[in-house]
Amino acid sequence: MKKQLSGLAAFAAAVAILVAALLLANWAPLALQKETLRRYNSIEEVRAALPGKMIYVPSYFPQQVSWPPSKILAQGKPFLASVMEFKRAGSDEAVLTISQAEGPFNTDRDIALTTVSEQVRYIMKGRTAALQVGTCRNGEPCSRMSWHEGGSAITVTMRSGPFELTRISESMLH
Amino acid sequence: MYVVQSFCHSLVAAVLVDRALKAWKIYSPLIRQRFRLIVILFPIFSFPLYQLINPARSSVFFRMEALFDSSRWLTLELGWGVPVGVLFFVMLGATSLVFLLQELIPVLRHTMTPKHSVDEGTHFDAGTFVQDTAKVLAIRKPEVILIGEDEPFLFSATGREAVIYLSSGLTRMLSSEELRAAIAHEMAHIARSRRPLLVALFLFRIVQFFNPVVLVKYRRAVRDEEKICDDIAVKLTGDRGALARALKNFYQKPDKKRVLSSLQSSSANMSLEEYGHNLHLESRIARLETEQTGPEPGPLAPFVLTLSAVMLLNYLIV
Numbered sequence: 281m282k283k284q285l286s287g288l289a290a291f292a293a294a295v296a297i298l299v300a301a302l303l304l305a306n307w308a309p310l311a312l313q314k315e316t317l318r319r320y321n322s323i324e325e326v327r328a329a330l331p332g333k334m335i336y337v338p339s340y341f342p343q344q345v346s347w348p349p350s351k352i353l354a355q356g357k358p359f360l361a362s363v364m365e366f367k368r369a370g371s372d373e374a375v376l377t378i379s380q381a382e383g384p385f386n387t388d389r390d391i392a393l394t395t396v397s398e399q400v401r402y403i404m405k406g407r408t409a410a411l412q413v414g415t416c417r418n419g420e421p422c423s424r425m426s427w428h429e430g431g432s433a434i435t436v437t438m439r440s441g442p443f444e445l446t447r448i449s450e451s452m453l454h
Numbered sequence: 455m456y457v458v459q460s461f462c463h464s465l466v467a468a469v470l471v472d473r474a475l476k477a478w479k480i481y482s483p484l485i486r487q488r489f490r491l492i493v494i495l496f497p498i499f500s501f502p503l504y505q506l507i508n509p510a511r512s513s514v515f516f517r518m519e520a521l522f523d524s525s526r527w528l529t530l531e532l533g534w535g536v537p538v539g540v541l542f543f544v545m546l547g548a549t550s551l552v553f554l555l556q557e558l559i560p561v562l563r564h565t566m567t568p569k570h571s572v573d574e575g576t577h578f579d580a581g582t583f584v585q586d587t588a589k590v591l592a593i594r595k596p597e598v599i600l601i602g603e604d605e606p607f608l609f610s611a612t613g614r615e616a617v618i619y620l621s622s623g624l625t626r627m628l629s630s631e632e633l634r635a636a637i638a639h640e641m642a643h644i645a646r647s648r649r650p651l652l653v654a655l656f657l658f659r660i661v662q663f664f665n666p667v668v669l670v671k672y673r674r675a676v677r678d679e680e681k682i683c684d685d686i687a688v689k690l691t692g693d694r695g696a697l698a699r700a701l702k703n704f705y706q707k708p709d710k711k712r713v714l715s716s717l718q719s720s721s722a723n724m725s726l727e728e729y730g731h732n733l734h735l736e737s738r739i740a741r742l743e744t745e746q747t748g749p750e751p752g753p754l755a756p757f758v759l760t761l762s763a764v765m766l767l768n769y770l771i772v
Contacts, residue, residue, distance in 0.1 A: 309529075386512050
């Protein structure tokens with residue numbers, strides 16, 4: 281029994297050391313390369329960290345969406361990509377995500393269309409976008425608009441019908 | 455994604471398994487081999503399993519909160535603009551080549567063209583030892599065939615009719631006790647081949663052909679198999695020294711280029727083990743000469759704890 285317990289203690293210590301090593305290894309690339317995917321506190325911070333890169337931000341926000349974004353992730357390498365997550369006003373629930381990426385960039389988490397009931401081509405300010413309407417994981421109505429802009433694929437996903445979504449998307453274009 | 459995460463998961467599993475074996479002072483090759491199965495088998499299923507549990511695990515949000523995000527390293531550019539990912543995939547390519555040349559091709563070759571056949575030699579009379587040992591192991595008595603070659607070798611071929619092949623050179627080299635110990639070792643392989651774990655494991659291992667961690671751990675599992683059979687042989691003969699001396703004879707052969715491909719369990723396994731440079735005789739001899747196998751802690755609790763730690767930690771490694 282004593283041998284078992286001392287073994288358990290030694291193993292627990294090894295696990296703790298391994299976790300610390302993994303955390304260190306996870307942090308090191310952030311220190312070595314500033315364009316690695318990381319969290320930012322504001323869009324200004326992103327623009328300062330990735331100078332010369334165009335970050336698309338909507339100028340219209342419905343009242344139900346709280347500003348500023350609750351989460352901003354961005355990277356400059358291996359390709360430009362960013363994602364912003366917005367909470368519902370007065371709530372902790374993510375209601376809107378806006379992503380742009382020059383390569384494969386999976387942003388599906390809280391808001392992800394699991395079923396698509398309708399998909400149409402939507403023309404906005406001379407761009408052709410794909411508008412999808414369906415439901416998210418919990419069965420709530422969700423909609424998604426995606427199009428290409430300046431080499432990036434832009435996707436706006438919202439936990440609502442398409443009306444506000446199209447207005448938000450259009451406000452990103454000039 | 456699968457390839458990268460399999461590698462990371464196997465690496466973490468390997469570290470944890472090694473630590474567990476040390477922490478609980480597990481020396482039994484049988485139990486050690488079971489622990490190594492975690493490293494070999496788990497990475498095959500971990501990625502699809504985790505994705506099934508949480509489809510959003512591959513999202514950038516999850517990655518940001520992960521314990522370790524492999525993509526950070528893979529996209530990290532080195533001084534001359536080459537990302538670390540390129541070096542990583544070169545390493546996996548080299549591992550795949552090693553697997554192909556040292557494992558897959560030799561296995562296929564040995565499976566298709568057995569090295570020796572029963573017709574090549576004559577029946578070797580080992581007295582009642584083989585008959586008695588077969589009874590203890592609850593196997594059919596294998597045929598023992600003497601091949602008239604000076605090169606010392608001893609190996610067994612399993613299958614429907616198990617056969618043990620030994621060379622006349624070997625019979626001249628070993629004393630009768632040593633020969634009995636060596637034959638007992640081969641019979642242990644034959645007995646264990648009724649449940650051919652290594653062959654089954656090899657089939658799974660093929661899926662991880664690119665994975666250097668699995669490559670190393672599979673080879674260790676093969677070495678464990680030799681030690682397991684050593685233990686069985688010692689139990690059968692009651693003479694640790696005879697087997698150690700038999701192994702020493704092989705090891706101390708002046709013509710080391712012609713090291714025995716001996717004490718192997720089957721024609722298929724023979725090549726599997728051949729790739730491990732014909733056994734690690736030194737460690738086996740040392741173990742036989744020095745190790746006093748005492749009682750070990752019950753392996754179930756450490757095994758479950760280790761597996762749980764591997765599963766939990768790897769979930770957070772993307």
